Amino acid sequence: MPIPFLPASAHVLERGWLSANSILFLDNDDAASVVDTGYVLHAAQTVALVQLAMGRRRLTRIVNTHLHSDHCGGNAALQAAAGGPASCTITVPVGELQAVNAWDEDALSFRATGQQAAGFSAAASIAAGDSLDLGGLRWRVYAAPGHDPHALMLFQPDARVLISGDALWEHGFGVIFPEMVGEAGFGATRETLQIIEALDPACVIPGHGAPFVDVAASLARARSRLQAFEADPSRHARHGLRVLLKFQLLQQPSIAREALRAWFEDAELVTRTARCFWPDCDMRTLFSETLDGLVLAGAARLDAGLVCNAEMG
Ligand SMILES: [Zn+2]
The missing domain is CATH 3.60.15.10 (Ribonuclease Z/Hydroxyacylglutathione hydrolase-like)
Structure with a gap:
Protein backbone atom coordinates (compact mmCIF):
# COMPACT_ATOMS: atom_id res chain seq x y z
CA MET A 1 0.00 0.00 0.00
CA ALA A 231 15.91 8.57 36.84
CA ASP A 232 16.45 4.85 37.42
CA PRO A 233 19.05 3.25 35.13
CA SER A 234 18.34 -0.18 36.63
CA ARG A 235 14.81 0.09 35.22
CA HIS A 236 16.35 0.50 31.77
CA ALA A 237 18.68 -2.46 32.40
CA ARG A 238 15.70 -4.67 33.34
CA HIS A 239 13.89 -3.50 30.22
CA GLY A 240 16.98 -4.36 28.16
CA LEU A 241 17.12 -7.88 29.59
CA ARG A 242 13.43 -8.42 28.79
CA VAL A 243 14.06 -7.22 25.22
CA LEU A 244 16.96 -9.66 24.80
CA LEU A 245 14.83 -12.53 26.13
CA LYS A 246 11.91 -11.55 23.89
CA PHE A 247 14.26 -11.55 20.90
CA GLN A 248 15.05 -15.20 21.62
CA LEU A 249 11.34 -16.00 21.76
CA LEU A 250 10.73 -14.27 18.46
CA GLN A 251 13.37 -16.56 16.97
CA GLN A 252 12.10 -19.66 18.69
CA PRO A 253 8.44 -19.15 19.63
CA SER A 254 8.32 -22.24 21.84
CA ILE A 255 11.37 -23.20 23.86
CA ALA A 256 12.03 -25.27 26.97
CA ARG A 257 12.32 -23.00 30.00
CA GLU A 258 15.63 -24.60 30.91
CA ALA A 259 17.05 -24.04 27.42
CA LEU A 260 16.03 -20.39 27.57
CA ARG A 261 17.60 -20.08 31.01
CA ALA A 262 20.82 -21.66 29.73
CA TRP A 263 20.92 -19.10 26.90
CA PHE A 264 20.28 -16.25 29.35
CA GLU A 265 23.01 -17.31 31.76
CA ASP A 266 25.48 -17.71 28.92
CA ALA A 267 24.87 -14.47 26.98
CA GLU A 268 27.76 -12.10 27.65
CA LEU A 269 25.67 -8.94 27.61
CA VAL A 270 23.29 -10.47 30.16
CA THR A 271 26.08 -11.46 32.54
CA ARG A 272 27.80 -8.08 32.16
CA THR A 273 24.52 -6.28 32.88
CA ALA A 274 23.97 -8.48 35.92
CA ARG A 275 27.46 -7.74 37.26
CA CYS A 276 26.96 -4.03 36.69
CA PHE A 277 23.51 -3.62 38.30
CA TRP A 278 22.86 -6.61 40.55
CA PRO A 279 26.25 -8.09 41.52
CA ASP A 280 24.69 -9.99 44.44
CA CYS A 281 21.78 -11.45 42.50
CA ASP A 282 22.19 -15.01 41.24
CA MET A 283 21.51 -15.60 37.55
CA ARG A 284 18.70 -18.07 38.18
CA THR A 285 16.75 -15.44 40.11
CA LEU A 286 17.47 -12.77 37.53
CA PHE A 287 16.21 -15.08 34.78
CA SER A 288 13.00 -15.81 36.69
CA GLU A 289 12.39 -12.11 37.32
CA THR A 290 13.04 -11.22 33.68
CA LEU A 291 10.74 -13.96 32.43
CA ASP A 292 8.04 -12.98 34.94
CA GLY A 293 8.26 -9.44 33.59
CA LEU A 294 7.63 -10.67 30.05
CA VAL A 295 4.70 -12.83 31.17
CA LEU A 296 3.16 -9.95 33.13
CA ALA A 297 3.46 -7.72 30.07
CA GLY A 298 1.69 -10.34 27.96
CA ALA A 299 4.81 -10.88 25.82
CA ALA A 300 5.32 -14.52 26.83
CA ARG A 301 3.32 -17.33 28.40
CA LEU A 302 4.30 -20.46 30.26
CA ASP A 303 2.97 -23.82 29.17
CA ALA A 304 4.18 -26.77 31.27
CA GLY A 305 7.98 -26.64 30.91
CA LEU A 306 7.83 -24.44 27.84
CA VAL A 307 8.10 -20.70 27.37
CA CYS A 308 5.98 -19.54 24.45
CA ASN A 309 6.07 -16.27 22.58
CA ALA A 310 2.90 -14.22 22.93
CA GLU A 311 1.77 -11.31 20.82
CA MET A 312 1.32 -8.18 22.85
CA GLY A 313 -2.13 -6.67 22.32
ZN1 LIG B 1 19.36 -1.79 16.67
Missing part, protein backbone atom coordinates in the same frame (compact mmCIF):
# COMPACT_ATOMS: atom_id res chain seq x y z
CA PRO A 2 1.47 3.40 -0.90
CA ILE A 3 2.14 5.56 2.13
CA PRO A 4 1.42 9.28 1.85
CA PHE A 5 4.54 11.43 2.32
CA LEU A 6 6.87 8.71 1.04
CA PRO A 7 8.64 9.21 -2.28
CA ALA A 8 7.19 6.92 -4.98
CA SER A 9 10.64 5.37 -5.45
CA ALA A 10 10.72 4.11 -1.83
CA HIS A 11 9.07 0.88 -0.71
CA VAL A 12 8.98 -0.12 2.94
CA LEU A 13 9.11 -3.88 3.44
CA GLU A 14 7.70 -4.40 6.92
CA ARG A 15 7.45 -7.76 8.65
CA GLY A 16 7.17 -8.89 12.26
CA TRP A 17 9.23 -7.16 14.90
CA LEU A 18 12.19 -9.60 14.73
CA SER A 19 13.37 -8.37 11.35
CA ALA A 20 13.96 -4.66 10.95
CA ASN A 21 12.20 -2.96 8.05
CA SER A 22 13.95 -2.98 4.71
CA ILE A 23 13.50 0.13 2.59
CA LEU A 24 13.84 -0.63 -1.09
CA PHE A 25 14.69 2.24 -3.43
CA LEU A 26 14.09 2.05 -7.17
CA ASP A 27 17.08 4.11 -8.31
CA ASN A 28 16.27 3.98 -12.03
CA ASP A 29 14.91 1.49 -14.57
CA ASP A 30 17.88 -0.83 -14.07
CA ALA A 31 19.07 -0.53 -10.49
CA ALA A 32 17.75 -0.65 -6.95
CA SER A 33 19.22 -0.09 -3.46
CA VAL A 34 18.08 -1.33 -0.09
CA VAL A 35 18.51 0.12 3.40
CA ASP A 36 18.68 -2.57 6.13
CA THR A 37 18.05 -6.23 5.51
CA GLY A 38 16.38 -7.89 8.52
CA TYR A 39 17.41 -10.82 10.67
CA VAL A 40 19.35 -13.78 9.28
CA LEU A 41 16.51 -16.25 9.91
CA HIS A 42 14.41 -14.26 7.42
CA ALA A 43 17.15 -13.85 4.82
CA ALA A 44 15.45 -16.01 2.15
CA GLN A 45 12.20 -14.10 2.67
CA THR A 46 14.08 -10.79 2.42
CA VAL A 47 15.62 -11.83 -0.91
CA ALA A 48 12.18 -12.86 -2.23
CA LEU A 49 10.50 -9.63 -1.06
CA VAL A 50 13.22 -7.43 -2.52
CA GLN A 51 13.20 -9.29 -5.84
CA LEU A 52 9.42 -9.03 -6.07
CA ALA A 53 9.41 -5.30 -5.31
CA MET A 54 12.27 -4.35 -7.65
CA GLY A 55 11.00 -6.34 -10.66
CA ARG A 56 13.64 -6.63 -13.38
CA ARG A 57 16.02 -4.17 -11.75
CA ARG A 58 19.29 -5.38 -10.24
CA LEU A 59 20.16 -4.76 -6.61
CA THR A 60 23.39 -2.77 -6.73
CA ARG A 61 23.73 -1.44 -3.19
CA ILE A 62 22.95 -2.39 0.40
CA VAL A 63 23.17 0.32 3.07
CA ASN A 64 22.92 -0.32 6.81
CA THR A 65 21.78 2.24 9.42
CA HIS A 66 23.67 0.17 12.00
CA LEU A 67 24.94 -3.35 12.34
CA HIS A 68 22.63 -4.97 14.84
CA SER A 69 21.73 -8.52 13.89
CA ASP A 70 18.16 -7.62 12.95
CA HIS A 71 19.31 -4.92 10.51
CA CYS A 72 22.10 -6.65 8.57
CA GLY A 73 21.13 -10.34 8.69
CA GLY A 74 20.10 -10.39 5.03
CA ASN A 75 23.21 -8.62 3.70
CA ALA A 76 25.08 -11.79 2.73
CA ALA A 77 22.09 -13.50 1.07
CA LEU A 78 21.00 -10.39 -0.84
CA GLN A 79 24.52 -9.73 -2.08
CA ALA A 80 24.92 -13.36 -3.17
CA ALA A 81 21.54 -13.29 -4.97
CA ALA A 82 22.61 -10.08 -6.73
CA GLY A 83 25.76 -11.69 -8.14
CA GLY A 84 28.29 -11.04 -5.38
CA PRO A 85 30.40 -8.07 -4.25
CA ALA A 86 31.30 -7.00 -7.81
CA SER A 87 27.62 -6.36 -8.64
CA CYS A 88 26.27 -5.26 -5.28
CA THR A 89 28.20 -3.21 -2.72
CA ILE A 90 27.57 -3.05 1.03
CA THR A 91 27.86 0.33 2.77
CA VAL A 92 28.06 0.48 6.57
CA PRO A 93 28.47 3.25 9.18
CA VAL A 94 32.10 4.34 9.21
CA GLY A 95 32.54 3.41 12.87
CA GLU A 96 31.86 -0.25 12.06
CA LEU A 97 33.84 -0.62 8.83
CA GLN A 98 36.97 -2.07 10.37
CA ALA A 99 35.11 -4.45 12.70
CA VAL A 100 32.90 -5.77 9.93
CA ASN A 101 35.71 -6.34 7.49
CA ALA A 102 37.69 -8.22 10.14
CA TRP A 103 34.38 -9.89 11.16
CA ASP A 104 35.32 -9.10 14.73
CA GLU A 105 32.37 -10.59 16.62
CA ASP A 106 33.63 -9.10 19.86
CA ALA A 107 33.53 -5.58 18.45
CA LEU A 108 30.26 -6.27 16.63
CA SER A 109 27.33 -7.02 18.93
CA PHE A 110 26.42 -10.55 17.85
CA ARG A 111 28.45 -12.51 20.36
CA ALA A 112 27.54 -10.38 23.37
CA THR A 113 23.81 -10.51 22.61
CA GLY A 114 23.86 -14.21 21.74
CA GLN A 115 22.23 -13.41 18.39
CA GLN A 116 23.02 -14.81 14.97
CA ALA A 117 24.50 -13.21 11.87
CA ALA A 118 25.85 -14.25 8.48
CA GLY A 119 29.29 -12.85 7.67
CA PHE A 120 29.79 -10.21 5.00
CA SER A 121 32.29 -7.52 4.16
CA ALA A 122 31.70 -3.88 3.30
CA ALA A 123 33.23 -2.03 0.37
CA ALA A 124 32.17 1.43 1.49
CA SER A 125 31.21 3.45 4.53
CA ILE A 126 29.07 6.47 5.30
CA ALA A 127 29.45 9.04 8.04
CA ALA A 128 27.46 11.93 9.47
CA GLY A 129 27.61 14.83 7.02
CA ASP A 130 27.72 12.62 3.94
CA SER A 131 25.01 12.55 1.31
CA LEU A 132 23.89 9.62 -0.77
CA ASP A 133 21.45 9.17 -3.63
CA LEU A 134 18.66 6.68 -3.11
CA GLY A 135 15.62 6.35 -5.32
CA GLY A 136 16.61 9.41 -7.36
CA LEU A 137 16.70 11.62 -4.28
CA ARG A 138 19.55 12.99 -2.24
CA TRP A 139 19.59 11.84 1.40
CA ARG A 140 21.69 13.39 4.15
CA VAL A 141 23.38 11.26 6.77
CA TYR A 142 23.06 12.13 10.47
CA ALA A 143 24.67 10.58 13.53
CA ALA A 144 22.21 8.78 15.82
CA PRO A 145 24.19 7.60 18.85
CA GLY A 146 22.43 6.29 21.94
CA HIS A 147 20.90 2.93 21.04
CA ASP A 148 24.14 2.18 19.20
CA PRO A 149 27.16 4.52 19.24
CA HIS A 150 27.78 4.07 15.49
CA ALA A 151 24.17 4.28 14.28
CA LEU A 152 23.21 6.67 11.48
CA MET A 153 19.93 8.11 10.18
CA LEU A 154 19.06 9.22 6.64
CA PHE A 155 17.01 12.34 5.93
CA GLN A 156 15.51 13.56 2.68
CA PRO A 157 14.97 17.32 3.12
CA ASP A 158 12.52 17.95 0.25
CA ALA A 159 10.11 15.15 1.15
CA ARG A 160 11.09 15.57 4.85
CA VAL A 161 11.31 11.84 5.31
CA LEU A 162 13.57 10.38 7.99
CA ILE A 163 14.87 6.81 8.09
CA SER A 164 15.46 6.61 11.82
CA GLY A 165 16.74 3.06 12.37
CA ASP A 166 16.23 2.29 16.06
CA ALA A 167 16.76 5.88 17.24
CA LEU A 168 13.01 6.60 17.17
CA TRP A 169 10.02 4.32 16.74
CA GLU A 170 6.40 5.38 16.89
CA HIS A 171 6.28 4.11 20.47
CA GLY A 172 9.77 4.30 21.91
CA PHE A 173 13.29 3.53 20.73
CA GLY A 174 15.79 0.69 20.85
CA VAL A 175 17.50 -0.37 24.07
CA ILE A 176 20.37 2.00 24.90
CA PHE A 177 22.92 -0.81 24.90
CA PRO A 178 25.92 1.08 26.39
CA GLU A 179 23.86 1.87 29.50
CA MET A 180 23.29 -1.84 30.15
CA VAL A 181 26.95 -2.16 31.04
CA GLY A 182 27.29 1.16 32.84
CA GLU A 183 28.56 3.22 29.89
CA ALA A 184 27.04 6.57 28.95
CA GLY A 185 24.19 6.52 26.44
CA PHE A 186 21.27 8.51 27.85
CA GLY A 187 22.79 11.89 26.94
CA ALA A 188 23.53 10.77 23.38
CA THR A 189 19.97 9.49 23.07
CA ARG A 190 18.65 12.88 24.17
CA GLU A 191 20.85 14.64 21.61
CA THR A 192 19.69 12.31 18.85
CA LEU A 193 16.04 13.07 19.71
CA GLN A 194 16.93 16.78 19.50
CA ILE A 195 18.42 16.29 16.05
CA ILE A 196 15.24 14.56 14.92
CA GLU A 197 13.10 17.38 16.29
CA ALA A 198 15.25 19.97 14.52
CA LEU A 199 14.95 18.11 11.21
CA ASP A 200 11.17 18.32 11.62
CA PRO A 201 10.34 15.25 9.52
CA ALA A 202 6.87 14.94 8.01
CA CYS A 203 7.22 11.17 8.06
CA VAL A 204 9.51 8.76 9.88
CA ILE A 205 10.33 5.30 8.55
CA PRO A 206 11.42 3.51 11.72
CA GLY A 207 13.56 0.40 11.97
CA HIS A 208 10.56 -1.50 13.34
CA GLY A 209 6.85 -0.88 12.86
CA ALA A 210 4.95 1.11 10.26
CA PRO A 211 6.00 4.56 9.02
CA PHE A 212 4.34 7.31 11.07
CA VAL A 213 3.59 10.99 10.70
CA ASP A 214 2.77 12.26 14.20
CA VAL A 215 6.42 12.75 14.98
CA ALA A 216 5.84 15.28 17.77
CA ALA A 217 3.81 12.73 19.75
CA SER A 218 6.48 10.07 19.25
CA LEU A 219 9.22 12.45 20.37
CA ALA A 220 7.22 13.34 23.49
CA ARG A 221 6.73 9.64 24.33
CA ALA A 222 10.40 8.93 23.71
CA ARG A 223 11.53 11.77 25.97
CA SER A 224 9.24 10.75 28.78
CA ARG A 225 10.53 7.18 28.52
CA LEU A 226 14.12 8.41 28.47
CA GLN A 227 13.50 10.56 31.53
CA ALA A 228 12.16 7.56 33.47
CA PHE A 229 15.20 5.49 32.47
CA GLU A 230 17.61 8.27 33.46
Whole structure:
Protein backbone atom coordinates (compact mmCIF):
# COMPACT_ATOMS: atom_id res chain seq x y z
CA MET A 1 0.00 0.00 0.00
CA PRO A 2 1.47 3.40 -0.90
CA ILE A 3 2.14 5.56 2.13
CA PRO A 4 1.42 9.28 1.85
CA PHE A 5 4.54 11.43 2.32
CA LEU A 6 6.87 8.71 1.04
CA PRO A 7 8.64 9.21 -2.28
CA ALA A 8 7.19 6.92 -4.98
CA SER A 9 10.64 5.37 -5.45
CA ALA A 10 10.72 4.11 -1.83
CA HIS A 11 9.07 0.88 -0.71
CA VAL A 12 8.98 -0.12 2.94
CA LEU A 13 9.11 -3.88 3.44
CA GLU A 14 7.70 -4.40 6.92
CA ARG A 15 7.45 -7.76 8.65
CA GLY A 16 7.17 -8.89 12.26
CA TRP A 17 9.23 -7.16 14.90
CA LEU A 18 12.19 -9.60 14.73
CA SER A 19 13.37 -8.37 11.35
CA ALA A 20 13.96 -4.66 10.95
CA ASN A 21 12.20 -2.96 8.05
CA SER A 22 13.95 -2.98 4.71
CA ILE A 23 13.50 0.13 2.59
CA LEU A 24 13.84 -0.63 -1.09
CA PHE A 25 14.69 2.24 -3.43
CA LEU A 26 14.09 2.05 -7.17
CA ASP A 27 17.08 4.11 -8.31
CA ASN A 28 16.27 3.98 -12.03
CA ASP A 29 14.91 1.49 -14.57
CA ASP A 30 17.88 -0.83 -14.07
CA ALA A 31 19.07 -0.53 -10.49
CA ALA A 32 17.75 -0.65 -6.95
CA SER A 33 19.22 -0.09 -3.46
CA VAL A 34 18.08 -1.33 -0.09
CA VAL A 35 18.51 0.12 3.40
CA ASP A 36 18.68 -2.57 6.13
CA THR A 37 18.05 -6.23 5.51
CA GLY A 38 16.38 -7.89 8.52
CA TYR A 39 17.41 -10.82 10.67
CA VAL A 40 19.35 -13.78 9.28
CA LEU A 41 16.51 -16.25 9.91
CA HIS A 42 14.41 -14.26 7.42
CA ALA A 43 17.15 -13.85 4.82
CA ALA A 44 15.45 -16.01 2.15
CA GLN A 45 12.20 -14.10 2.67
CA THR A 46 14.08 -10.79 2.42
CA VAL A 47 15.62 -11.83 -0.91
CA ALA A 48 12.18 -12.86 -2.23
CA LEU A 49 10.50 -9.63 -1.06
CA VAL A 50 13.22 -7.43 -2.52
CA GLN A 51 13.20 -9.29 -5.84
CA LEU A 52 9.42 -9.03 -6.07
CA ALA A 53 9.41 -5.30 -5.31
CA MET A 54 12.27 -4.35 -7.65
CA GLY A 55 11.00 -6.34 -10.66
CA ARG A 56 13.64 -6.63 -13.38
CA ARG A 57 16.02 -4.17 -11.75
CA ARG A 58 19.29 -5.38 -10.24
CA LEU A 59 20.16 -4.76 -6.61
CA THR A 60 23.39 -2.77 -6.73
CA ARG A 61 23.73 -1.44 -3.19
CA ILE A 62 22.95 -2.39 0.40
CA VAL A 63 23.17 0.32 3.07
CA ASN A 64 22.92 -0.32 6.81
CA THR A 65 21.78 2.24 9.42
CA HIS A 66 23.67 0.17 12.00
CA LEU A 67 24.94 -3.35 12.34
CA HIS A 68 22.63 -4.97 14.84
CA SER A 69 21.73 -8.52 13.89
CA ASP A 70 18.16 -7.62 12.95
CA HIS A 71 19.31 -4.92 10.51
CA CYS A 72 22.10 -6.65 8.57
CA GLY A 73 21.13 -10.34 8.69
CA GLY A 74 20.10 -10.39 5.03
CA ASN A 75 23.21 -8.62 3.70
CA ALA A 76 25.08 -11.79 2.73
CA ALA A 77 22.09 -13.50 1.07
CA LEU A 78 21.00 -10.39 -0.84
CA GLN A 79 24.52 -9.73 -2.08
CA ALA A 80 24.92 -13.36 -3.17
CA ALA A 81 21.54 -13.29 -4.97
CA ALA A 82 22.61 -10.08 -6.73
CA GLY A 83 25.76 -11.69 -8.14
CA GLY A 84 28.29 -11.04 -5.38
CA PRO A 85 30.40 -8.07 -4.25
CA ALA A 86 31.30 -7.00 -7.81
CA SER A 87 27.62 -6.36 -8.64
CA CYS A 88 26.27 -5.26 -5.28
CA THR A 89 28.20 -3.21 -2.72
CA ILE A 90 27.57 -3.05 1.03
CA THR A 91 27.86 0.33 2.77
CA VAL A 92 28.06 0.48 6.57
CA PRO A 93 28.47 3.25 9.18
CA VAL A 94 32.10 4.34 9.21
CA GLY A 95 32.54 3.41 12.87
CA GLU A 96 31.86 -0.25 12.06
CA LEU A 97 33.84 -0.62 8.83
CA GLN A 98 36.97 -2.07 10.37
CA ALA A 99 35.11 -4.45 12.70
CA VAL A 100 32.90 -5.77 9.93
CA ASN A 101 35.71 -6.34 7.49
CA ALA A 102 37.69 -8.22 10.14
CA TRP A 103 34.38 -9.89 11.16
CA ASP A 104 35.32 -9.10 14.73
CA GLU A 105 32.37 -10.59 16.62
CA ASP A 106 33.63 -9.10 19.86
CA ALA A 107 33.53 -5.58 18.45
CA LEU A 108 30.26 -6.27 16.63
CA SER A 109 27.33 -7.02 18.93
CA PHE A 110 26.42 -10.55 17.85
CA ARG A 111 28.45 -12.51 20.36
CA ALA A 112 27.54 -10.38 23.37
CA THR A 113 23.81 -10.51 22.61
CA GLY A 114 23.86 -14.21 21.74
CA GLN A 115 22.23 -13.41 18.39
CA GLN A 116 23.02 -14.81 14.97
CA ALA A 117 24.50 -13.21 11.87
CA ALA A 118 25.85 -14.25 8.48
CA GLY A 119 29.29 -12.85 7.67
CA PHE A 120 29.79 -10.21 5.00
CA SER A 121 32.29 -7.52 4.16
CA ALA A 122 31.70 -3.88 3.30
CA ALA A 123 33.23 -2.03 0.37
CA ALA A 124 32.17 1.43 1.49
CA SER A 125 31.21 3.45 4.53
CA ILE A 126 29.07 6.47 5.30
CA ALA A 127 29.45 9.04 8.04
CA ALA A 128 27.46 11.93 9.47
CA GLY A 129 27.61 14.83 7.02
CA ASP A 130 27.72 12.62 3.94
CA SER A 131 25.01 12.55 1.31
CA LEU A 132 23.89 9.62 -0.77
CA ASP A 133 21.45 9.17 -3.63
CA LEU A 134 18.66 6.68 -3.11
CA GLY A 135 15.62 6.35 -5.32
CA GLY A 136 16.61 9.41 -7.36
CA LEU A 137 16.70 11.62 -4.28
CA ARG A 138 19.55 12.99 -2.24
CA TRP A 139 19.59 11.84 1.40
CA ARG A 140 21.69 13.39 4.15
CA VAL A 141 23.38 11.26 6.77
CA TYR A 142 23.06 12.13 10.47
CA ALA A 143 24.67 10.58 13.53
CA ALA A 144 22.21 8.78 15.82
CA PRO A 145 24.19 7.60 18.85
CA GLY A 146 22.43 6.29 21.94
CA HIS A 147 20.90 2.93 21.04
CA ASP A 148 24.14 2.18 19.20
CA PRO A 149 27.16 4.52 19.24
CA HIS A 150 27.78 4.07 15.49
CA ALA A 151 24.17 4.28 14.28
CA LEU A 152 23.21 6.67 11.48
CA MET A 153 19.93 8.11 10.18
CA LEU A 154 19.06 9.22 6.64
CA PHE A 155 17.01 12.34 5.93
CA GLN A 156 15.51 13.56 2.68
CA PRO A 157 14.97 17.32 3.12
CA ASP A 158 12.52 17.95 0.25
CA ALA A 159 10.11 15.15 1.15
CA ARG A 160 11.09 15.57 4.85
CA VAL A 161 11.31 11.84 5.31
CA LEU A 162 13.57 10.38 7.99
CA ILE A 163 14.87 6.81 8.09
CA SER A 164 15.46 6.61 11.82
CA GLY A 165 16.74 3.06 12.37
CA ASP A 166 16.23 2.29 16.06
CA ALA A 167 16.76 5.88 17.24
CA LEU A 168 13.01 6.60 17.17
CA TRP A 169 10.02 4.32 16.74
CA GLU A 170 6.40 5.38 16.89
CA HIS A 171 6.28 4.11 20.47
CA GLY A 172 9.77 4.30 21.91
CA PHE A 173 13.29 3.53 20.73
CA GLY A 174 15.79 0.69 20.85
CA VAL A 175 17.50 -0.37 24.07
CA ILE A 176 20.37 2.00 24.90
CA PHE A 177 22.92 -0.81 24.90
CA PRO A 178 25.92 1.08 26.39
CA GLU A 179 23.86 1.87 29.50
CA MET A 180 23.29 -1.84 30.15
CA VAL A 181 26.95 -2.16 31.04
CA GLY A 182 27.29 1.16 32.84
CA GLU A 183 28.56 3.22 29.89
CA ALA A 184 27.04 6.57 28.95
CA GLY A 185 24.19 6.52 26.44
CA PHE A 186 21.27 8.51 27.85
CA GLY A 187 22.79 11.89 26.94
CA ALA A 188 23.53 10.77 23.38
CA THR A 189 19.97 9.49 23.07
CA ARG A 190 18.65 12.88 24.17
CA GLU A 191 20.85 14.64 21.61
CA THR A 192 19.69 12.31 18.85
CA LEU A 193 16.04 13.07 19.71
CA GLN A 194 16.93 16.78 19.50
CA ILE A 195 18.42 16.29 16.05
CA ILE A 196 15.24 14.56 14.92
CA GLU A 197 13.10 17.38 16.29
CA ALA A 198 15.25 19.97 14.52
CA LEU A 199 14.95 18.11 11.21
CA ASP A 200 11.17 18.32 11.62
CA PRO A 201 10.34 15.25 9.52
CA ALA A 202 6.87 14.94 8.01
CA CYS A 203 7.22 11.17 8.06
CA VAL A 204 9.51 8.76 9.88
CA ILE A 205 10.33 5.30 8.55
CA PRO A 206 11.42 3.51 11.72
CA GLY A 207 13.56 0.40 11.97
CA HIS A 208 10.56 -1.50 13.34
CA GLY A 209 6.85 -0.88 12.86
CA ALA A 210 4.95 1.11 10.26
CA PRO A 211 6.00 4.56 9.02
CA PHE A 212 4.34 7.31 11.07
CA VAL A 213 3.59 10.99 10.70
CA ASP A 214 2.77 12.26 14.20
CA VAL A 215 6.42 12.75 14.98
CA ALA A 216 5.84 15.28 17.77
CA ALA A 217 3.81 12.73 19.75
CA SER A 218 6.48 10.07 19.25
CA LEU A 219 9.22 12.45 20.37
CA ALA A 220 7.22 13.34 23.49
CA ARG A 221 6.73 9.64 24.33
CA ALA A 222 10.40 8.93 23.71
CA ARG A 223 11.53 11.77 25.97
CA SER A 224 9.24 10.75 28.78
CA ARG A 225 10.53 7.18 28.52
CA LEU A 226 14.12 8.41 28.47
CA GLN A 227 13.50 10.56 31.53
CA ALA A 228 12.16 7.56 33.47
CA PHE A 229 15.20 5.49 32.47
CA GLU A 230 17.61 8.27 33.46
CA ALA A 231 15.91 8.57 36.84
CA ASP A 232 16.45 4.85 37.42
CA PRO A 233 19.05 3.25 35.13
CA SER A 234 18.34 -0.18 36.63
CA ARG A 235 14.81 0.09 35.22
CA HIS A 236 16.35 0.50 31.77
CA ALA A 237 18.68 -2.46 32.40
CA ARG A 238 15.70 -4.67 33.34
CA HIS A 239 13.89 -3.50 30.22
CA GLY A 240 16.98 -4.36 28.16
CA LEU A 241 17.12 -7.88 29.59
CA ARG A 242 13.43 -8.42 28.79
CA VAL A 243 14.06 -7.22 25.22
CA LEU A 244 16.96 -9.66 24.80
CA LEU A 245 14.83 -12.53 26.13
CA LYS A 246 11.91 -11.55 23.89
CA PHE A 247 14.26 -11.55 20.90
CA GLN A 248 15.05 -15.20 21.62
CA LEU A 249 11.34 -16.00 21.76
CA LEU A 250 10.73 -14.27 18.46
CA GLN A 251 13.37 -16.56 16.97
CA GLN A 252 12.10 -19.66 18.69
CA PRO A 253 8.44 -19.15 19.63
CA SER A 254 8.32 -22.24 21.84
CA ILE A 255 11.37 -23.20 23.86
CA ALA A 256 12.03 -25.27 26.97
CA ARG A 257 12.32 -23.00 30.00
CA GLU A 258 15.63 -24.60 30.91
CA ALA A 259 17.05 -24.04 27.42
CA LEU A 260 16.03 -20.39 27.57
CA ARG A 261 17.60 -20.08 31.01
CA ALA A 262 20.82 -21.66 29.73
CA TRP A 263 20.92 -19.10 26.90
CA PHE A 264 20.28 -16.25 29.35
CA GLU A 265 23.01 -17.31 31.76
CA ASP A 266 25.48 -17.71 28.92
CA ALA A 267 24.87 -14.47 26.98
CA GLU A 268 27.76 -12.10 27.65
CA LEU A 269 25.67 -8.94 27.61
CA VAL A 270 23.29 -10.47 30.16
CA THR A 271 26.08 -11.46 32.54
CA ARG A 272 27.80 -8.08 32.16
CA THR A 273 24.52 -6.28 32.88
CA ALA A 274 23.97 -8.48 35.92
CA ARG A 275 27.46 -7.74 37.26
CA CYS A 276 26.96 -4.03 36.69
CA PHE A 277 23.51 -3.62 38.30
CA TRP A 278 22.86 -6.61 40.55
CA PRO A 279 26.25 -8.09 41.52
CA ASP A 280 24.69 -9.99 44.44
CA CYS A 281 21.78 -11.45 42.50
CA ASP A 282 22.19 -15.01 41.24
CA MET A 283 21.51 -15.60 37.55
CA ARG A 284 18.70 -18.07 38.18
CA THR A 285 16.75 -15.44 40.11
CA LEU A 286 17.47 -12.77 37.53
CA PHE A 287 16.21 -15.08 34.78
CA SER A 288 13.00 -15.81 36.69
CA GLU A 289 12.39 -12.11 37.32
CA THR A 290 13.04 -11.22 33.68
CA LEU A 291 10.74 -13.96 32.43
CA ASP A 292 8.04 -12.98 34.94
CA GLY A 293 8.26 -9.44 33.59
CA LEU A 294 7.63 -10.67 30.05
CA VAL A 295 4.70 -12.83 31.17
CA LEU A 296 3.16 -9.95 33.13
CA ALA A 297 3.46 -7.72 30.07
CA GLY A 298 1.69 -10.34 27.96
CA ALA A 299 4.81 -10.88 25.82
CA ALA A 300 5.32 -14.52 26.83
CA ARG A 301 3.32 -17.33 28.40
CA LEU A 302 4.30 -20.46 30.26
CA ASP A 303 2.97 -23.82 29.17
CA ALA A 304 4.18 -26.77 31.27
CA GLY A 305 7.98 -26.64 30.91
CA LEU A 306 7.83 -24.44 27.84
CA VAL A 307 8.10 -20.70 27.37
CA CYS A 308 5.98 -19.54 24.45
CA ASN A 309 6.07 -16.27 22.58
CA ALA A 310 2.90 -14.22 22.93
CA GLU A 311 1.77 -11.31 20.82
CA MET A 312 1.32 -8.18 22.85
CA GLY A 313 -2.13 -6.67 22.32
ZN1 LIG B 1 19.36 -1.79 16.67
